[in-house]
Amino acid sequence: MTGPIDSASIARAPKVLLHDHLDGGLRPETIVGISAEIGHELPTTDPEELREWFRSSADSGSLERYLETFVHTVAVMQRREDLVRVAREAAIDLAADGVVYAEIRWAPEQHLEGGLSLDDVVVAVQEGLAEGEKEAAAAGTPIRTGQLVTAMRHAARGREIAELAERHRENGVVGFDIAGAEAGYPPSRHLDAFDYLHEANMHVTIHAGEAFGLPSIWEAVQVCGADRLGHGVRIMEDIEVLGGRDSYGRPAAKLGRLAGFVRDKRIPLELCPTSNVQTGAAASVAEHPIGLLKDLRFRVTLNTDNRLMSGTSMTREMTLLVEQAGWTLEDLRWVTINALKSAFIPFDERLALIEDVVKPGYAQLAIS
Ligand SMILES: O=c1[nH]cnc2c1ncn2[C@@H]1O[C@H](CO)[C@@H](O)[C@H]1O
């Protein structure tokens, strides 16, 4: 399973996605269609031009500017039927990309302009995801999805959103996240939300170590008790590469206390190479730290972040790593199993997906 891998195999490989924003993955045609109905003005109404507009506008070198484009996707996700549609299409599109399990995140507090309540919007998205799952199964590409309910870090609704997540845990919500501009908005601003969720035994991931460095990661892990790190790529700032290899053939490196803790505790990193290149957290996919972090045996997972803004898919992220960073089929299988090990669904269900779907899927690719 270590030889070169062709593009058809990458497309067919089972994939697991833990970090994908619902409002970052819309089909351009859907944005154009809903905008026309609700009278929202877009930079262009040509779907292909719009696709390119999102990608190039997000190619800004800064997270703040990357996030500006979301005004157009959030605008078309305010009516109940539109939330259902966007969620349904997300599940179908991910399934067509070979994704067999996806945790899809979004911030309910940004979808109340049409008069819906926080509970209404979560129910609408769940309805869409369930419809999409059904259609994907009928098309022969089964997928399982879960919602991650996000609170916006600049706002002050963390506790309320945490309670929302907890209320819907039996109805599709598998965890909680905070997102938005990182610099100036440390995770501890939402400590009451995290305390509440820990008391309720809920799972938590935190965007940290993307646009801001070690203090943000430290707070997420040690103050807020994050189970996983959204991005976490700046953990590199606590790793000194020494050059050469150790006796196990791994890159020789000296880990600081925080990086050592993250690796020792097997805290999953939800890495998103293309998105990081766009926001300036990495120079290129070839040079992205994901390769080094893999070789150092961190709990690495591979993700899309925002398929629309980053012009990507799981197949594309995998292809880039294969073509530009020398990844093998075994590496792709490893990050996929890592992601399932780190998923927020119950352990027995994760195991079933690993044994019944992922391992047989990769075994088939290895022999064909
Ligand atoms: O990579 C990211 N870092 C931080 N925040 C993000 C990223 N991608 C999207 N969002 C933010 O999360 C909200 C809910 O999905 C989006 O509206 C966007 O503002």
Ligand SMILES: [Zn+2]
């Ligand atoms: Zn993100």
